[in-house]
Amino acid sequence: MRLISEKKTLTIPKGINLDNGSRLAPVTLVYETLGELAPNHDNAVLICHALSGDSHVAGFLPDDPGDAHPGWWDLMVGPGKPIDTNKYFVICANVIGGCRGSTGPASINPATGRPWGLDFPVLTIRDMVRVQKMLVDHLGIPRLLAVIGGSLGGMQVLEWSLTYPEMMAGAMPLATTMRHSALAIAFNEIARQAIMADPAWNHGDYYAGPGPGTGLAVARMIGHVTYLSDTALRQKFGRRLQDKNDFSFNFDVDFQVESYLHHQGTKFVHRFDANSFLYITKAADYFDVCRRHGDDSRVKAFARARTRYMVVSFTSDWLYPTSEAREMVKAMKKNNIEVSFCEIKADCGHDAFLLPNPRLAELIRGFLDSLAGQ
Amino acid sequence: MRLISEKKTLTIPKGINLDNGSRLAPVTLVYETLGELAPNHDNAVLICHALSGDSHVAGFLPDDPGDAHPGWWDLMVGPGKPIDTNKYFVICANVIGGCRGSTGPASINPATGRPWGLDFPVLTIRDMVRVQKMLVDHLGIPRLLAVIGGSLGGMQVLEWSLTYPEMMAGAMPLATTMRHSALAIAFNEIARQAIMADPAWNHGDYYAGPGPGTGLAVARMIGHVTYLSDTALRQKFGRRLQDKNDFSFNFDVDFQVESYLHHQGTKFVHRFDANSFLYITKAADYFDVCRRHGDDSRVKAFARARTRYMVVSFTSDWLYPTSEAREMVKAMKKNNIEVSFCEIKADCGHDAFLLPNPRLAELIRGFLDSLAGQ
Numbered sequence: 044m045r046l047i048s049e050k051k052t053l054t055i056p057k058g059i060n061l062d063n064g065s066r067l068a069p070v071t072l073v074y075e076t077l078g079e080l081a082p083n084h085d086n087a088v089l090i091c092h093a094l095s096g097d098s099h100v101a102g103f104l105p106d107d108p109g110d111a112h113p114g115w116w117d118l119m120v121g122p123g124k125p126i127d128t129n130k131y132f133v134i135c136a137n138v139i140g141g142c143r144g145s146t147g148p149a150s151i152n153p154a155t156g157r158p159w160g161l162d163f164p165v166l167t168i169r170d171m172v173r174v175q176k177m178l179v180d181h182l183g184i185p186r187l188l189a190v191i192g193g194s195l196g197g198m199q200v201l202e203w204s205l206t207y208p209e210m211m212a213g214a215m216p217l218a219t220t221m222r223h224s225a226l227a228i229a230f231n232e233i234a235r236q237a238i239m240a241d242p243a244w245n246h247g248d249y250y251a252g253p254g255p256g257t258g259l260a261v262a263r264m265i266g267h268v269t270y271l272s273d274t275a276l277r278q279k280f281g282r283r284l285q286d287k288n289d290f291s292f293n294f295d296v297d298f299q300v301e302s303y304l305h306h307q308g309t310k311f312v313h314r315f316d317a318n319s320f321l322y323i324t325k326a327a328d329y330f331d332v333c334r335r336h337g338d339d340s341r342v343k344a345f346a347r348a349r350t351r352y353m354v355v356s357f358t359s360d361w362l363y364p365t366s367e368a369r370e371m372v373k374a375m376k377k378n379n380i381e382v383s384f385c386e387i388k389a390d391c392g393h394d395a396f397l398l399p400n401p402r403l404a405e406l407i408r409g410f411l412d413s414l415a416g417q
Numbered sequence: 418m419r420l421i422s423e424k425k426t427l428t429i430p431k432g433i434n435l436d437n438g439s440r441l442a443p444v445t446l447v448y449e450t451l452g453e454l455a456p457n458h459d460n461a462v463l464i465c466h467a468l469s470g471d472s473h474v475a476g477f478l479p480d481d482p483g484d485a486h487p488g489w490w491d492l493m494v495g496p497g498k499p500i501d502t503n504k505y506f507v508i509c510a511n512v513i514g515g516c517r518g519s520t521g522p523a524s525i526n527p528a529t530g531r532p533w534g535l536d537f538p539v540l541t542i543r544d545m546v547r548v549q550k551m552l553v554d555h556l557g558i559p560r561l562l563a564v565i566g567g568s569l570g571g572m573q574v575l576e577w578s579l580t581y582p583e584m585m586a587g588a589m590p591l592a593t594t595m596r597h598s599a600l601a602i603a604f605n606e607i608a609r610q611a612i613m614a615d616p617a618w619n620h621g622d623y624y625a626g627p628g629p630g631t632g633l634a635v636a637r638m639i640g641h642v643t644y645l646s647d648t649a650l651r652q653k654f655g656r657r658l659q660d661k662n663d664f665s666f667n668f669d670v671d672f673q674v675e676s677y678l679h680h681q682g683t684k685f686v687h688r689f690d691a692n693s694f695l696y697i698t699k700a701a702d703y704f705d706v707c708r709r710h711g712d713d714s715r716v717k718a719f720a721r722a723r724t725r726y727m728v729v730s731f732t733s734d735w736l737y738p739t740s741e742a743r744e745m746v747k748a749m750k751k752n753n754i755e756v757s758f759c760e761i762k763a764d765c766g767h768d769a770f771l772l773p774n775p776r777l778a779e780l781i782r783g784f785l786d787s788l789a790g791q
Binding site: 063161164165222223224225226228229230232233235236237239240241242257258260261264265268273276277279280281282290291292293294297298300301304305308321325328329331334361364 | 538539596610634639650653656674705
């Protein structure tokens, strides 16, 4: 039987005050819930999505065709799965700044009646999290059992745990970082430049036209390479040619890895808004728990934490390497916070948390069980 | 006293047959020589340049202003330097396909009287090397003392040693690979896509207009990140802000690493032709000594080699990692070729061979001395 999930909407007419000093109103949040909230409201698990994710975390939507893909973390979320919807009430909301229903640069600016475009305020991860907190309050949940997420989702998990330290029993940041390295910023900036170099981007004012598809495709290709590992690319493609006979001796596709990247780029253009890409990557670059919560000190940053952490990194993740996760765990431990850490051996790079992985499944299941048993 | 180098030109009216099956004619090669050819013509060192290099390897040109930069490897080449122009006759030629004087896509196509653009044939590293061989013959050199080069220059060194095995006493490939990994191809292809996404590229036909400057700048930024290491970027920039006070909360430059990349991108546009970038990166992606010389076998590939090799890799080079250099050295050894290998500890990434490095200087000097003493 198909797990049917439902897309819900919360509108916050008064909006929120943002970190950049401005006010964003109204704010709409699109979210999905799975499972049932327990009578004492203590079984809620909030899942935070990564850059290209959305609120549709698992199962199928009511009007999905028979061949539809399930939600983006269906591997991990559902009846009997590690995040077991028979036990837990699962919530996942599209981030603000995004383009999958929640308020973002493609939404209508009430002051002009036209899409915000670049007039949309630059957001932070904390802005995203503060709107999620309003949702959790709205749902009548006094304290979450856990907040879980990978990559940009993991940044939200960290921010949740430090901005609302009493609001959760456990926090599970996966494949993430306390702050972007210069390398991560560099790749994001190049991707943004690729979008802004596309004349169809038109300074963000393109919603009446075709939009910067070629720029966004290049941006996605850049991102996609950083999510994979050298090893994964070697295993998956090596130097295999698209046409087995020989090189084309022109500038079409020669190698399978090129064809794969083109496909990823083109596919992305159909489901993602270029301005949202700019806003979300900028929020990721700005994210810095040390700066915000610790006067640039890693240890001080976690002084306010009151949750149990389970930190997970992946061996082949070169975007957010294990060395950074270890530094974070060390900083947590210096504050006598209860933290478990696991580096999972995986060849597939940063995106490993989205792929089938028995070890990760076991860790998530075990962590939630231990929290629920407290 | 300034070392004055001279730009020379060789024109080959009959041209050459290319690997793609076509004929390129005429072919012009711009080159530089430094030092004096010994009476018995046995002291010539050929230097092969990398992607963005040119024939101007050291010293100054006669009409350089007082504040001009010297040639790209002036650190290594000159009187008393490791490649000592008091002892050796140094030759460096701009690759065909390039844009610094030798025949390339910006040259005039004799069939149309207009720049070649995309009608220029797609070249291989071997095509580049075969034209260099014509230059060496033209200079009356029966056998080179050594062929030396890094990155794309290192590919040329390898190709020289296998296409003309008797033509040199020693070969020194630096920071290079036997063939591009899927990751290296991926980055090159994304950079090419960034150029081709620029409408001003106009399918390569832009020489009458401003050209695809924004696309080329993005391409260069992608390349530049791959030449640096995570560590180098951390040391050089970390998360330091351009404006020390705070984030801009817009899409201008926030971080110093962003400003640096913009600068690199813009600077490159003034000195490089976008089509040459396409042609040279394609040649690099096609390069595969195993496929060409060994039926896809690394060991077989070096069966024809008759030179002494000195292979050098750099610890932080993630584009052409040491692991690949070791595989190459192993393949050479299985053929009982005399080979020395050195992995140099350097934090600065792939570009380390272009930066001051006493260990590299010592290795080059020692290798040339040992060859000259043979």
